Amino acid sequence: TAKADPDGYTLAVVSTGHVVNHVLYKDLPYDTLKDLAGVAPLASLPSVLVVSSALGIRSVKELVAAAKARPGELNYGTAGVxxxxxxNSEKFNVAAGIQAVHVPLKGTPPILTETMGGRVHFAWVPSVSSIGPLKDGKLVALAVSTPARIAALPEVPTIAEAxxxxxxxxxxxxxLAPAKTPRDIVARLNAQINRALHSPEMVxxxxxxxxxxxxxxxxxxDAFMRQEYQVLGKLMRDAGAKPQ
Structure with a gap:
């Protein structure tokens, strides 16, 4: 997409990981900020902090206390660096002042399996993926990642409330679009996307x-992504992420 004709017909769908790729990969074939331009955000997806019900932990403060009592012994599961x-986990670890071991796994299903089995101590998982194990009592939800509580889990506090x-x-x-895409084309795409996103069917x-x-x-x-580029890039560097 970065090298495509800037005519508005070649676009790329990206997620949060886009703004930390410059930290993780030393030979990116494009410049994150110079070669691509934002067209429109599409959606935000909340995550839930979960632990195994067998762990006996029922709040974020209890989890943090356990991690501080055993520094570097608790671990957390993710879908990879x-x-x-x-x-999400690194932001939480910094906010809580804890050290935990990163366990990279191959996606959300193994994260859930390993957490339910107690081999992974805690994990941030998509809210939609957590509903079944939570209803079955195999996992306990401690907090959601968003500033406000979510409709699917109204009883679960936000991480700030916790x-x-x-x-x-x-x-x-x-x-995203190639950076040289004319601004009028980008503005037109943005308006159409925003209309579609707020249709009752899409909501x-x-x-x-x-x-x-x-x-x-x-x-x-664009401004939002530049801010994320700085803040999350620093977070990943501070976490010890090395370019591959």
Whole structure:
């Protein structure tokens, strides 16, 4: 997409990981900020902090106390370095002032399996994926990553309500175009996408995935991504992420 004709017909769907790729990969074939421009964010998807019900932990403060009592012994599962779960976990670890061991796994299903089995001590997982194990009593939800509680799990506090306001994380999905795409084309695409995202049908479809529409114009989305690039890039470097 970065090298495509800037005519508005070649677009890329990316997620939060896009803004940390420069930290993780030394030979990116494009410049994250110079070669691609934001068209529109599409949705934000909340995550839930879960532990095995057998662990006996029922709140974020109890989890943090356990981690501080055994520094470097507790672990957390993610879908790999730079994944949403990894970024989310590192934000939480910094906010809580804890050290835990990163266990990269191959996606959400094994994260859930390993957490339910107690081999992974805690994990941030998509809210929609957590509902079944939570209802079955195999997992306990301690907090959601969003600034506000979510409709699917109204009884679960936000991470700020749980006492760790620096731990919020917004997993977003957005649409990009080649940087030289004319601004009028980008603005037209942005307007059409925002209209579609707020149609009742799309709101309902996103809700079934645990998501909500995100609304920004193109310059706002660019500014948002630049901020994420700085903040999350530093977070991953501080976490010891090395370019591959």
């Amino acid at each position: 730079g994944s949403a779960a990894h970024i 006492g760790f306001p620096g731990g919020e994380f917004n997993f977003w999905v957005g649409l 309902e479809r996103l809700a079934k995935l645990g998501g909500e529409p995100m609304s920004m114009n193109a310059p706002q989305f």
